[in-house]
Amino acid sequence: MRAMSAIFTKQINDTFKNPTVTMLFILLPAVAFLMVNFMEVPPDVPAFASVAVIAAMGIAMMPLGSMPSYISEDIETSSLRFLVMAGVKPMQYLLGLSAFTLLLASFSMLAFGLIGGLSGGDLLLFLGASIFALLPAIALGALLGIISKNVQQGMTFGAVFGMVLGMIPVFATANESIMNVTNFLFSQQVTNIYMYIVHGPPTYINWSLTEAFIIIGANFIVFATLFFAVYKKKGVSLG
Secondary structure (H helix, E strand, O other): OHHHHHHHHHHHHHHHHOOOHHHHHHHHHHHHHHHHHHOOOOOOOOHHHHHHHHHHHHHHHHHHHHHHHHHHHHHHOOHHHHHHHOOOOHHHHHHHHHHHHHHHHHHHHHHHHHHOOOOHHHHHHHHHHHHHHHHHHHHHHHHHHHHOOOHHHHHHHHHHHHHHHHHHHHHHOOOHHHHHHHOOOHHHHHHHHHHHHHHOOOOOOOOOHHHHHHHHHHHHHHHHHHHHHHHHHHHHHOO
8 A cells, every 4th residue: 555655645746847748638628628518409409419429538548648647758758767775566466556646637537527417316327337438448548658668658659649539439339349349348348338328229239337337348358468478478678
């Protein structure tokens, strides 16, 4: 617990030194706010319909835009080598850094929900699904960070994967053929949940909330397992 707390505190200090990456957690909710307040939509369309698209993109883009940068910076500055030699285990490192990212992203998702006018059960479902879907995104971000050779490569990996995972579900909601291909992705399933909140149960696909959460959980297990395997293989050679 002490190691995780130290990593969490270290990341807070690093953020104050270089807040550029963290600005993404503020930028996306700000875009959603502008869309709701300044974009003209039919009066029968709920505000959350516009917010849901940006929120779904944020699930992938916020963790994948930050985690690879955080980790690759630790590698490039040899901070991660020091942590490994000091006995920090993969689970401790991942949890400490993930807790920091998850906290920032959770505040952003709460902002999305409030901007979208959600309340009661819809808000709880939105936050629960969002936080759960952030877990595989964070684990994938950690994996991309650990295989990056420097900060530039880490940011590039994060930007590319974040854009792809964030944008594809938006197109898939309008094309059943694409959705049949992307249905195994956590970003697709959380987008489906958001659409469920807006429109109710979908009629064009055989889908359920239980299935969505199972797929999201499976994504997390796969990405977390890959992270631990790569971390263990590299060991003290990191950095």
